[in-house]
Amino acid sequence: MPIEITRKSFTPYAAKKGEEYMNTAQRKHFKKILEALKSELSQEIDRTVHTMQDEATVFADPNDRASQESDMALELRNRDRERKLIKKIDETIARIEANEYGYCDSCGVEIGLKRLEARPTATLCIDCKTLDELRERQVAK
Secondary structure (H helix, E strand, O other), X not given: OHHHHHHHOOOOOOOOOOOOOOOHHHHHHHHHHXXXXXXXXXXXXXXXXXXXXXXXXXXXXXXXXXXXXXXXXXXXXXXXHHHHXXXXXXHHHHHHHOOOOOEOOOOOOEOOHHHXXXXXXXXXXXXXXXXXXXXXXXXXX
């Protein structure tokens, strides 16, 4: 998956002792990661569009046609998820520029550098996210 490749190319931010949380260097680091992720996702979407245009073949065999349509539907679903992620990345970059990045939307505490390294678009601290997921499971039953 393209997201994995981008994350591996960035070294995790090494916080210095006594360093202020979400200082300029940290915000710059995460913005760089998010912009690279967005660029990579956009390239994947463009590649998919070109591939689908090039491979638009009409098969005489119904099984081949069904297989191609199934593959295209799966590809489009994946690209739709990536398009939504790009929107979330744009929102996160706006939060960085507004100095609101890195703090939980629910309780206001620091999300933490390690959690943000793992999921740069995170808006909830681990405790609030866990509670949110528990509520989701209870409602789903």
